[in-house]
Amino acid sequence: xxxxxxxxxxxxxxxxxxxxxxxxxxxxxxxxxxxxxxxxxxxxxxxxxxxxxxxxxxxxxxxxxxxxxxxxxxxxxxxxxxxxxxxxxxxxxxxxxxxxxxxxxxxxxxxxxxxxxxxxxxxxxxxxxxxxxxxxxxxxxxxxxxxxxxxxxxxxxxxxxxxxxxxxxxxxxxxxxxxxxxxxxxxxxxxxxxxxxxxxxx
Numbered sequence: 001x002x003x004x005x006x007x008x009x010x011x012x013x014x015x016x017x018x019x020x021x022x023x024x025x026x027x028x029x030x031x032x033x034x035x036x037x038x039x040x041x042x043x044x045x046x047x048x049x050x051x052x053x054x055x056x057x058x059x060x061x062x063x064x065x066x067x068x069x070x071x072x073x074x075x076x077x078x079x080x081x082x083x084x085x086x087x088x089x090x091x092x093x094x095x096x097x098x099x100x101x102x103x104x105x106x107x108x109x110x111x112x113x114x115x116x117x118x119x120x121x122x123x124x125x126x127x128x129x130x131x132x133x134x135x136x137x138x139x140x141x142x143x144x145x146x147x148x149x150x151x152x153x154x155x156x157x158x159x160x161x162x163x164x165x166x167x168x169x170x171x172x173x174x175x176x177x178x179x180x181x182x183x184x185x186x187x188x189x190x191x192x193x194x195x196x197x198x199x200x201x202x
Contacts, residue, residue, distance in 0.1 A: 009051075012041075012043065012047075012051070013051045015041050015042070015043075016037065016038075016041045016043065016048055016051055016052065016058070017058070017061065017062050017065055018041075019037050019038075019040035019041035019042075020032075020037045020040075020041075020058045020059070020062055021062055021104055021105055021108060022040060022104065023036050023037050023040050024059065024062075024108050025104050025105075025107055025108040025111075028111070029055070029059060029108075032055070033055075034048055034049075034052075034054075034055055034058075037055075037058065056117070056119075056120065059120060060120060060123055062105070063109075063120070063123055063124060063127060064123075064127070066102055066105050067127035067128075069098065069101075069102070070094070070095075070098045070102075070131070071130055071131070073094040073097060073098055074090075074091060074094045074095075074131065074134060075134075076094075077090030077091065077093060077094040078090050078091060078094075078134065078138070083147075084138060084141055084142040084145060084147045084148070085147070085193075087138045087141075088138060088142075088161075088189060088192070088193070089185075089189050091134070091135060091138065092161075092165055092185050092188050092189050092192075093181075093182070093185040095165050095166075095169060095185075096165075096169060096172070096181045096184055096185040096188075097181060097185075099169045099172070099173055099177075100177065100181050103173065103177070106169075106170075106173055107173065109124070110170060110173070131162070132158060132159075132162065135158045135161060135162055136154055136155060136158040139154045139157050139158055139161075140154045160192075161192050164188060164191065164192065165188055168184065168187075168188050169184075172184050
């Protein structure tokens, strides 16, 4: 052994993804080049094509990688909860933890989403299907147990909750994340669980 550390293909691929995220976030997806990504990753310009055939494939794989991370965080959080309240808290907390850990990616996504090709935009929507189904399943479980009101349609409640989570998360992101992760997640949970009106609106 000569003591030389050999970078595995998986590590090199991950390094390229991280570099692509940074370059796309800094320069914008459409104006970035594969050469710039290769330079940022510290690999030869031809090497990047051994892992990714095009810039679109790079962005697609980056989105898939981050979606898988969020999915893993959601599953781990929900599986440790013992009841519907805990599952909803874990679901919300995992989102804000993800935004905090993947700030650069979420900023990239928020800036580029409207500029993506229909195929890539559809990929983003496709990646949220698991999340939507998981949320609806928890809400339906709550309805069946009498924890969630039967007065509301579970599908509408699902989209109301996820819409609130993402809207608050993006505002928190844009504000520079000045509030603590746990505090923001707790406020969203309490808003969904209890509402804000003390008396019925007249």
